[in-house]
Amino acid sequence: MPGNPPTGLLPTGLARGTTPAAGQPTTDDPGPEGLTAPGPDGHSGPPAAPHLSVVPAGLGESVPGGTRSARGKPAARRRNRTWFRIISPLVVLVGWQLVSMSGLISQQKLPPPSTVFHTAVTLITTSNAAYGTLQGAMLVSLERVAIGFAVGGAAGLVLGVVAGLSRLGENSVDPLMQMLRTLPLFGLIPVFIVWFGIGQLPKILLIALGASIPLYLNTFSGIRNVDAKLAEAGQSLGLRRGETIRHIILPGALPQILVGLRQSLGIAWLALVVAEQINANAGLGYIINQGQAFLNNSVIFVALLVYCVLGLLTDALVRLLERRALAWRHGLLDH
Amino acid sequence: MAPRTAGSLSARARAADTQAAQPAEPRTSEAQAGTDARPAAWVRGLTREFAGRRVLDELDLDIAPGEFVALIGRSGSGKSTLLRALAGLDRGVTGDLGVEGTAAVAFQEPRLLPWRRVWANVGLGLRTGDAKTVALDALEEVGLGARADAWPLTLSGGEAQRAALARALVSEPSLLLLDEPFSALDALTTITMHRLVLRLWAHHQPAVLLVTHDVDEALSLSDRVLVLAGGRIALSERIDVPRPRERDHPELTALRTRLLIELGVVTEG
Numbered sequence: 001m002p003g004n005p006p007t008g009l010l011p012t013g014l015a016r017g018t019t020p021a022a023g024q025p026t027t028d029d030p031g032p033e034g035l036t037a038p039g040p041d042g043h044s045g046p047p048a049a050p051h052l053s054v055v056p057a058g059l060g061e062s063v064p065g066g067t068r069s070a071r072g073k074p075a076a077r078r079r080n081r082t083w084f085r086i087i088s089p090l091v092v093l094v095g096w097q098l099v100s101m102s103g104l105i106s107q108q109k110l111p112p113p114s115t116v117f118h119t120a121v122t123l124i125t126t127s128n129a130a131y132g133t134l135q136g137a138m139l140v141s142l143e144r145v146a147i148g149f150a151v152g153g154a155a156g157l158v159l160g161v162v163a164g165l166s167r168l169g170e171n172s173v174d175p176l177m178q179m180l181r182t183l184p185l186f187g188l189i190p191v192f193i194v195w196f197g198i199g200q201l202p203k204i205l206l207i208a209l210g211a212s213i214p215l216y217l218n219t220f221s222g223i224r225n226v227d228a229k230l231a232e233a234g235q236s237l238g239l240r241r242g243e244t245i246r247h248i249i250l251p252g253a254l255p256q257i258l259v260g261l262r263q264s265l266g267i268a269w270l271a272l273v274v275a276e277q278i279n280a281n282a283g284l285g286y287i288i289n290q291g292q293a294f295l296n297n298s299v300i301f302v303a304l305l306v307y308c309v310l311g312l313l314t315d316a317l318v319r320l321l322e323r324r325a326l327a328w329r330h331g332l333l334d335h
Numbered sequence: 336m337a338p339r340t341a342g343s344l345s346a347r348a349r350a351a352d353t354q355a356a357q358p359a360e361p362r363t364s365e366a367q368a369g370t371d372a373r374p375a376a377w378v379r380g381l382t383r384e385f386a387g388r389r390v391l392d393e394l395d396l397d398i399a400p401g402e403f404v405a406l407i408g409r410s411g412s413g414k415s416t417l418l419r420a421l422a423g424l425d426r427g428v429t430g431d432l433g434v435e436g437t438a439a440v441a442f443q444e445p446r447l448l449p450w451r452r453v454w455a456n457v458g459l460g461l462r463t464g465d466a467k468t469v470a471l472d473a474l475e476e477v478g479l480g481a482r483a484d485a486w487p488l489t490l491s492g493g494e495a496q497r498a499a500l501a502r503a504l505v506s507e508p509s510l511l512l513l514d515e516p517f518s519a520l521d522a523l524t525t526i527t528m529h530r531l532v533l534r535l536w537a538h539h540q541p542a543v544l545l546v547t548h549d550v551d552e553a554l555s556l557s558d559r560v561l562v563l564a565g566g567r568i569a570l571s572e573r574i575d576v577p578r579p580r581e582r583d584h585p586e587l588t589a590l591r592t593r594l595l596i597e598l599g600v601v602t603e604g
Contacts, residue, residue, distance in 0.1 A: 233446035236422050236439065237460035237502070247459065251450040328450045328486045 111298035116305070119298040123287075130290050131299060132282060138306060140283040141272055144200070145310075148207025148275075149268040156212035156264065157257070160219025164253070165245065174220070181213045185274050193278060203275035210271035211264040218260025222253030255326055262318045269311045373435055375400045375542035376421055376510050381430035382566075383416050390416050391428070392566030398510065400435070403536060403543045405553035408563035409598060414546045417563065418512050421544065436509030439502075443515045445495035447487035447502075454483040457502045473501040476538075477531060493524035497531065504539055511541040515548065529556060533578060550594050554587045555580050562597045570597050 093113055099105055100112030107115065123134035131137070159177060162169040185206060192202035226249050234244045276285020284303045291299035374397040383391040390413035398404050408414045419425040420432060422440045447456045458470035474483050477497040487495060496516055503511060513532070517525045533556065536543055547553055553560045554574065562570035572593070576584050595601040 229442070229444065229446055230448060232424055233440075233442065234459070236424060237506075239460050243460075247451070248448060251448070254450070328488065 108295075109297065111301060115298050116301045119296075120302045120305075123299070123302060130294060131287050134287070134302065134306065137282060137284050137287050137303070138310070141276065141285070142310070144203050144275065144283065145207060145268050145272050148204040148271070149211045149265060151204065152208030152211035152268070153215050153261070153264050155208065156215030156260070157219055159212070160216040160257075160260075161223065161250075163216075164220045164223025165249070170220075177213070177216050180209070181217070183209075185210055185271055189274070189278055198279040202278055203272075203280070206275040206278075207268050207271040211268040214263035214267060215257070215260040218256045218263070219253060222256030222260070223249055225256065226252035255329070258318065258322050258325065261321075262315060265314045265318060266311065269307060269314070273307065372400055374398055375402070375436070376434045376438070376544070377432065378417070378421070379431040381417070381420060381428055381432055383413065383420065383425065383428045389566050391420075393430070394563075394567050396561070396568055398542045398544060400509065400542055401540045403545070403556060403558045404561060405545045405547060405557035405559070406561045406563055407547055407550060407553050407594065407598070410548065412563045413566060414548075414563050415514055418514050418544060418546050421510065422512050434510050437506060438510040438512055439504065439506055439508035440512045440514060441496070441499045441503045441516045443518055445487070445490075445492075445499040447490075447495055447498055449487050451487070452483070453479065453485050453487060453490065453498050456487060456498060457505055459502065461505060469505060470501075473505040474498065476504075476535070477501045492520055493528065496520060496528065500531070500535065504535055504541075507539060508541050511536075511539075511543045513543060513545040513547075515546055517552065518548070525552075532556065550591055550598075551582065553594075554591060555582065560590070560594065562594060564597070570594070 096110070097112045097114060100107055100110050100115075111119070120134065122128075123131060127133045127136075159173050163173040163177070164170070188206065188209070189202075192206060196202035196205060230248050230252065231244055234248045239247065273285060276283050277289070280286040280289070284306055287303045288300050291297065291303065376396075376398040378394060378396040381391050381394040381396075382389065390411075394417065396417075406414050406417065416425065416428075418440070420428045421434060422438055424440075447453070448459065451459065454467060454470045454474060457473050458466035461469060463469060471480065471483055474480050477500055479494060479497050479501065482490060482494060482498075487498070490498065496519075499516070517528050520528060529552070532543075543557075545553070545556060555578075557574060560570075560572050560574065561568050564570075570593075572590055574587070574590065576586050580587060592601065
């Protein structure tokens with residue numbers, strides 16, 4: 001799994017397209033990693049150790065083994081690096097378990113990972129009257145996110161294209177979107193309840209609203225940042241307006257549109273948590289509310305962890321998409 | 336093949352484009368040695384202002400079919416402005432101009448679309464059915480057949496510029512506009528590119544307008560050197576030395592001095 005900070009789950013995800021240009025280079029983090037000079041890799045010694053057996057004993061002693069095998073096998077080195085990323089979460093997990101078990105913090109407040117795990121297993125295997133099953137709740141939440149994201153993402157994309165391609169579009173769409181993007185989602189809940197009741201609709205609309213903004217902002221600025229010289233070259237080749245948009249402007253904006261896609265997905269999950277505070281009677285948010293009502297923190301932790309995992313999974317999906325769609329940039333990184 | 340016309344200019348210029356069929360007012364302001372054929376490109380009274388500053392001032396120019404013209408001038412003298420006007424990329428010009436047939440441009444930067452394979456860049460805008468075959472042939476001709484499937488970002492500067500040349504020539508333009516296409520290349524690559532351009536020119540026989548700041552480049556490549564100064568063609572000199580040319584050929588040496596004086600680099604005497 002690509003180890004990237006789960007942008008969607010961090011509050012920083014809310015910063016959205018304010019620094020769109022800076023967002024671009026981050027989309028290929030595994031690449032630059034592979035590029036870094038092998039110099040400071042003395043640290044990669046332990047994970048690289050298995051390869052040492054290949055090196056004759058005499059050589060192995062005179063040369064720092066880690067760096068040597070790292071130079072020789074870039075692919076293996078990259079794999080080692082990936083494993084490296086698991087260490088710090090593991091350390092936190094072990095620390096958490098120890099702190100909880102030692103009684104430093106009461107297990108009521110901070111249930112240890114082992115308890116959380118057991119709770120998760122129980123929630124999956126048995127249908128509790130108070131909570132339902134975990135997978136059932138996941139499906140309900142997933143459905144909300146999927147519909148809300150599809151609606152909001154499509155709207156953001158279309159509006160971004162409209163605003164990006166013409167002054168008229170910009171002047172009519174952008175002021176409204178700029179106003180919308182400053183609206184706090186939480187603040188909208190009461191209004192949405194009054195307008196749309198407490199059923200599925202206000203939840204989906206809230207998610208859609210949240211998800212539309214980053215895609216809109218990134219699509220808009222992605223289009224505006226396309227190199228005018230390329231469009232001019234297209235013009236000199238006799239491309240019509242529609243062809244210029246299809247062959248030059250949209251592909252040129254794609255890297256940033258994909259950044260927007262990832263941010264939008266992140267916001268969609270955030271908005272889900274908020275939306276499920278509205279009288280949900282199923283879903284992960286509902287489980288959290290029930291856990292709070294029954295003072296069962298380990299249930300809350302399970303639901304939170306599921307949010308994390310789902311957010312990471314969708315993020316990984318977009319990264320996969322990026323790798324395929326932006327293959328032309330890899331040439332740049334591999335050289 | 337649908338033409339890549341440079342005629343999509345101002346309404347006035349477009350009207351003039353169609354008039355080109357009946358040669359408009361053959362003012363022989365240029366030293367056109369016995370060209371009775373219609374010019375490949377012609378410009379009359381072309382004026383362009385940027386923020387009140389006149390960059391082109393009632394400029395006249397004819398380029399004969401198949402003629403290789405080099406345009407030199409100081410930085411900011413309007414060389415590129417004239418080229419862009421001929422390419423149909425500048426809607427702010429006034430005056431008349433026309434291109435007989437089609438024009439194509441190779442810019443200073445290759446301007447390849449990084450998200451299209453090299454061959455797909457060359458075929459961009461081609462409206463024939465077998466655009467890929469045509470593009471591959473063009474790449475073969477510039478010696479880039481092996482890189483046809485590469486991503487443009489993996490090309491070297493010289494390779495990218497060769498791809499850009501192939502893209503410009505693939506539509507068989509009657510006027511090839513070169514906007515300092517070698518200025519970003521290293522000296523050795525430039526020599527190779529000069530040879531390539533001459534070979535392509537001999538084979539396809541388009542009229543060429545090469546904008547450059549390099550006097551030696553102009554002298555070694557062109558049939559005629561123009562100096563742009565004060566918004567007009569200040570000097571137009573034919574070069575009849577056969578190619579390949581020795582840099583220190585007496586005629587070229589004499590002309591080099593004249594050009595440098597005209598450009599204000601060398602003072603007379």
